[in-house]
Amino acid sequence: MAAGFVVNDTGVDTLTIEDALKHYFGYESFRPLQREIAEAALAGSDVLALLPTGGGKSLCYQLPALLQPGLTLVISPLIALMKDQVDALTANGIAATYLNSSIGGEVAAERLAALDRGEYKLLYVAPERALMPGFLASLARWNVQRLAIDEAHCVSEWGHDFRPEYRRLAALRRQYPHLPAIALTATATDRVRDDIERFLELRDPQRFVASFNRPNLRYSVFEKREASAQLLAWCKARSNESGIVYVQSRNSAEDLAARLTASGIQARPYHAGLAPRERARNQELFIRDEIRVICATIAFGMGIDKPNVRYVVHYDVPKTIEGYYQETGRAGRDGLPSECALFFSGGDAAKQRHFIRQIEDDREREQAERLLREMLGLASTPHCRRAHVLQYFGEPVETLECGNCDNCLQPPERIDGTIAAQKLLSCVYRIRSRGFSTGEQHVIDVLTGRETEKVVAWGHTDLSTFGIGTEFSRDAWQAFISELLRMGCLEKDPERRTLVLTEEGLRALKEQRPFEFAKPRVVARAKSKRGKGAAIAATPLDERAFEALRGVRKRLADEQGVPPYVVFSDATLREMAAQKPDSLTALRSISGVGDVKLERYGDIFLRALREVVD
Ligand code: ADP
Ligand code: ZN
Numbered sequence: 098m099a100a101g102f103v104v105n106d107t108g109v110d111t112l113t114i115e116d117a118l119k120h121y122f123g124y125e126s127f128r129p130l131q132r133e134i135a136e137a138a139l140a141g142s143d144v145l146a147l148l149p150t151g152g153g154k155s156l157c158y159q160l161p162a163l164l165q166p167g168l169t170l171v172i173s174p175l176i177a178l179m180k181d182q183v184d185a186l187t188a189n190g191i192a193a194t195y196l197n198s199s200i201g202g203e204v205a206a207e208r209l210a211a212l213d214r215g216e217y218k219l220l221y222v223a224p225e226r227a228l229m230p231g232f233l234a235s236l237a238r239w240n241v242q243r244l245a246i247d248e249a250h251c252v253s254e255w256g257h258d259f260r261p262e263y264r265r266l267a268a269l270r271r272q273y274p275h276l277p278a279i280a281l282t283a284t285a286t287d288r289v290r291d292d293i294e295r296f297l298e299l300r301d302p303q304r305f306v307a308s309f310n311r312p313n314l315r316y317s318v319f320e321k322r323e324a325s326a327q328l329l330a331w332c333k334a335r336s337n338e339s340g341i342v343y344v345q346s347r348n349s350a351e352d353l354a355a356r357l358t359a360s361g362i363q364a365r366p367y368h369a370g371l372a373p374r375e376r377a378r379n380q381e382l383f384i385r386d387e388i389r390v391i392c393a394t395i396a397f398g399m400g401i402d403k404p405n406v407r408y409v410v411h412y413d414v415p416k417t418i419e420g421y422y423q424e425t426g427r428a429g430r431d432g433l434p435s436e437c438a439l440f441f442s443g444g445d446a447a448k449q450r451h452f453i454r455q456i457e458d459d460r461e462r463e464q465a466e467r468l469l470r471e472m473l474g475l476a477s478t479p480h481c482r483r484a485h486v487l488q489y490f491g492e493p494v495e496t497l498e499c500g501n502c503d504n505c506l507q508p509p510e511r512i513d514g515t516i517a518a519q520k521l522l523s524c525v526y527r528i529r530s531r532g533f534s535t536g537e538q539h540v541i542d543v544l545t546g547r548e549t550e551k552v553v554a555w556g557h558t559d560l561s562t563f564g565i566g567t568e569f570s571r572d573a574w575q576a577f578i579s580e581l582l583r584m585g586c587l588e589k590d591p592e593r594r595t596l597v598l599t600e601e602g603l604r605a606l607k608e609q610r611p612f613e614f615a616k617p618r619v620v621a622r623a624k625s626k627r628g629k630g631a632a633i634a635a636t637p638l639d640e641r642a643f644e645a646l647r648g649v650r651k652r653l654a655d656e657q658g659v660p661p662y663v664v665f666s667d668a669t670l671r672e673m674a675a676q677k678p679d680s681l682t683a684l685r686s687i688s689g690v691g692d693v694k695l696e697r698y699g700d701i702f703l704r705a706l707r708e709v710v711d
Pocket of ligand 2: 480481482483484497498499500501502503504505506
């Protein structure tokens with residue numbers, strides 16, 4: 098074995114926490130707070146750990162589990178994820194298993210026997226199982242020494258995923274009062290935090306709250322024009338990468354997935370209207386890198402741990418910043434640069450506002466309006482988007498320019514839109530006051546002086562606003578309409594798609610209110626230049642090496658029936674491709690190469706690298 102030491106279950110204190118990090122997981126350094134959390138847990142405290150998605154929560158309880166004798170019981174809400182979690186541990190040579198309804202009686206019996214023999218360090222179960230009387234009794238026999246509660250926000254009704262069973266875990270705590278507990282979540286609101294401490298009966302817990310900044314994520318907003326063509330261009334420019342496209346409706350999920358696939362990007366839909374079997378299959382294809390893109394409604398998310406999602410596109414504007422942050426957070430868990438693109442138009446904003454107006458309950462409606470207003474503020478700010486998001490969550494920001502969002506990389510051009518706004522608003526006003534209802538295109542026709550059939554037939558050539566807007570292109574007028582919709586000066590009737598001047602618009606017109614518009618940004622066709630937080634620029638040779646390594650990884654993963662990331666993460670393959678190690682010793686210094694993987698895969702990957710370099 099390449100490693101110089103073997104870890105046993107009795108005298109593990111020879112291994113420092115850093116040694117364990119490298120030996121088992123192959124990592125050179127801790128992510129923020131990982132060490133502090135693991136050390137607090139090792140010292141026997143109850144711990145509450147709030148880390149963002151991708152913050153590396155698993156290591157926080159896995160390291161203590163490995164460094165001390167006995168079994169760690171891990172409570173995890175998603176049966177579908179347990180297998181992947183356990184596969185990932187097993188690939189690192191860690192003795193872990195799970196018990197749930199997906200395994201047959203025979204397999205379960207084997208695992209129970211192995212638990213009786215004390216062969217595992219970690220056991221994953223759902224809360225329901227942990228509370229079964231027989232199971233509770235077995236825990237003592239299995240020498241359980243620690244309790245880890247993943248996705249601990251499930252205990253709270255204030256979270257986004259309340260599971261009543263989580264509340265009952267208090268019973269387990271009472272029956273085994275000596276077990277220290279570590280509760281982990283990515284949901285950081287105070288109410289959720291209080292609920293976790295209260296309902297899980299944490300005793301004088303040490304609390305750790307990491308920054309929710311995700312520096313490797315690049316946030317951008319693009320003016321949404323011909324949205325599906327923009328999406329195709331976006332995905333094509335990243336055809337080798339995995340991405341999630343969030344949409345509002347099941348129909349768009351289906352439609353976009355079909356279009357992407359037709360143009361050569363393998364994509365599948367994911368939404369609550371699909372049969373569970375098909376949903377699970379589409380997710381599986383995505384996790385295994387068989388397809389590139391998932392077009393999903395918000396039903397997609399918690400069940401996915403795929404670390405190499407390189408981009409998240411919001412095809413429709415989310416209803417809240419919370420939702421936006423959660424969904425974009427699924428990009429770049431492996432820490433590599435990843436992109437979050439929001440396609441946004443004033444028309445979408447108006448559509449959302451229209452839906453919200455239908456909410457009957459006053460309080461609920463006002464709440465929804467407030468949340469949407471915040472989201473629209475983020476979508477249209479000319480300032481740093483990251484600072485905006487972090488401030489929204491009440492986190493103090495060190496700098497107001499992150500260097501890795503569209504506004505920081507390329508400050509938006511502002512133009513004086515006062516005259517344009519007046520022309521537009523009064524044109525809509527005049528057309529309506531003559532008793533016509535009008536769509537965007539017709540308004541633009543009148544402004545730019547086009548004598549279309551309709552303009553002539555309706556006599557709109559003699560409106561005072563006819564032909565007064567020739568200084569701007571149709572595209573520019575479209576963008577101004579979009580801004581005025583966003584600001585609530587215009588409304589769009591969603592059924593008839595006609596423009597209406599609002600009270601607000603009328604007031605603006607009367608007051609001759611000054612307007613400033615952002616020059617619209619249309620979607621980037623190719624991959625934009627990398628900014629801060631980006632990887633070292635890849636050379637063509639690195640790129641070839643990466644592709645070759647990716648091929649080897651996929652083959653190994655398929656042979657073992659595991660997702661590719663279980664073999665090595667993209668981050669690890671990228672580093673290999675850049676460093677081109679030529680010996681096992683050199684390979685071991687790469688982040689993500691632990692001793693078991695070194696022994697198991699080292700030669701295979703070294704050979705693949707040699708072939709590319711030669
Ligand atoms: P979370 O549950 O907080 O979203 P995970 O525990 O799934 O995060 O970790 C996210 C990814 O980061 C995984 O691929 C994991 O292997 C990797 N990771 C965790 N800790 C480190 C570290 N210290 N160095 C490098 N990669 C890490
Ligand atoms: Zn920024």
